[in-house]
Amino acid sequence: MDEFLWRALLAGLLVAMMAGPLGAFIIWRRMAYFGDALSHSALLGIVLGIALGINITLAVIMVCFLLALILVLLKFKSGLQEDALLGILAHGSLALGLVAWGLFDGVRLDLFAYLFGDILSVVWSEVLLVFVLTCLVLIILYRIWQPLLQITVDESLATVEGVAVKGTLLIYVLLIAALVAVAIKLVGVLLTTALMIVPAATARGLSRTPVQMVVIASLIGMVSVVAGLGLSLYLDVATGPAMVLVTVILFLLTLSFGLHLLKS
């Protein structure tokens, strides 16, 4: 097997591993649109990264962090609904990214890779970055697991039970920002959210506890990465979309079984 395939496989497996638990929380907290908003802002990160000559993935992470911070601050300060805020921020940052792209002459952007990802062009330094991020995300998530679960069930109850709600939520959105930034490299802006939520949604029907759902979601994501990579080689099609397609097929396959389990 060629080395670029190993790199793609490794990066994909790592991202799928951390997407499992984070995606589960995204589904529980009804924040699917949040992932979308963050990936919209990635264009700004990419343009800034190229223009300033810094690592693009790092630049994207920075912009996603910033957007996540602004969102959390606005959520607690203004009375606006979260979905309205997200819509404003997502398209605001996308517009800013497009304008910045026009302003910085000579920024050459592979729009196709931005939209649909380019997992096969991942280099070793990026695999290492994904590895470090995955470890960090999983360790931090393990540490805030219990309080985050309490908040997800009910914020008031969690507050009374002594959970630091704002701090925990802030850490959580930063984790998602990190995930989005690396997932974009793999599957592109349009499909990043799918990679996060489809495995988790599939896992819902197969699990009875939060821990089960998170583990199953990670496993389904990893299977999809392997199968998607194989599919894209076999059919000679784009890898990111192939992976997402596999997750959706798995979702449909388990749907009837899952519904059956939900009713029991």
Next chain:
Amino acid sequence: MTEKAPQKEALIQLENISLELQGKQILKSVTMTVLPQQIVTLIGPNGAGKTSLLKVMLGLLPASKGTVFRQPGMVVGYVPQRLHIPQTMPLTVAVFAGMASKASQQTIQDSLHEVGLSVPLDQSVQSLSGGEFQRLLLARALLRRPQILVLDEPAQGLDFTGEAEFYHLIASLRERYHCAVVMVSHDLHLVMAATDQVVCLNTHVCCQGRPESISQDPEYLQLFGQGLAKEFAVYHHEHDHHHTADGRIVCDPEDHSHG
């Protein structure tokens, strides 16, 4: 909120609390104290600010005016009026009950038994009835070994017998856990027999005191009307009777049905 010197040993002390939400006066000059192991019942008509008062006590709502004292490091068990668990979240009874404490499966089982919830540990919480879920919340609160239990209309949806049993349970929990209890009663004129302090709320505190004295209070009579007030009095006549008979505060289901 500044902290004033609290009454000795008070778990919660509110002084001159006012609360305004979007220009509407919800609470006005509310002063009250919760002492250790005391059972305090909040009564009042709809929109009187009972739930808001609980939220101010718990620190969930900041008061517009006045001082709130909560004993530092106090462990609180809270049973909210209702809670919506999303269908997308797989949660079993055991996971939910043990989520806010580091309890073993056996402790969780014991706690469920204690609150009278007899469902399998691995049953999903979404399939519980309203009453069962209420008991699950209570079990979760107890597993934290609280110094104070805060219950928002815990007896709603129960019939007279069920309500009496529930109050009996609360009274016995107070004995076992040595915790204070603050609860909102959904019923204006039916207050749990073991209550030490009744606070009658209608934006401001109309009156507060021992249950017997409340039922005689002119402001209470004016608020709830003579007819209803009588029921309250009748109920407490029964309570007094039991109190003297065996020296303990016993809640007898029979008393409620003809109250």
